[in-house]
Amino acid sequence: DELAIYLSTDIESVNDPIKWWYEHRPVFPRLSRMALDYLTIPATSVDVERLFSRGRILLSHLRNRMSAQTTRALLCLGSWSRLKLVKDEDVRKV
Structure with missing residues (x-):
């Protein structure tokens, strides 16, 4: 279970959470997608609309x-x- 693995990892200080989640996509494919979805703002007006x-x-x-x-x-x-x-x-x- 991705969440259990993520919660059991050591806490590390991160300056850029978007970069961290992007780099950890292979380890946490679903969690990283969810985190990136939550942390990023739509870039185009079509997405916003x-x-x-x-x-x-x-x-x-x-x-x-x-x-x-x-x-x-x-x-x-x-x-x-x-x-x-x-x-x-x-x-x-x-």
Whole structure:
């Protein structure tokens, strides 16, 4: 399990977490993809527009009381699910 291995490694001081995750992709392929997804900002307006579109769907009038943290988590989970980085059954367990 990638997460168990990652959590059991020694803590090291890092100046650039994006670079660290990029370099550790072979060791932690799923975790690195998730970390890079979370740590990086979309570079093009198309990505930003797509994100806002998904956010609008997510933040419908029925769900307008979700916190920013919950919204961010749901958008990340949706992205990771489409990339097959997380399994639906793992999300259901939480």
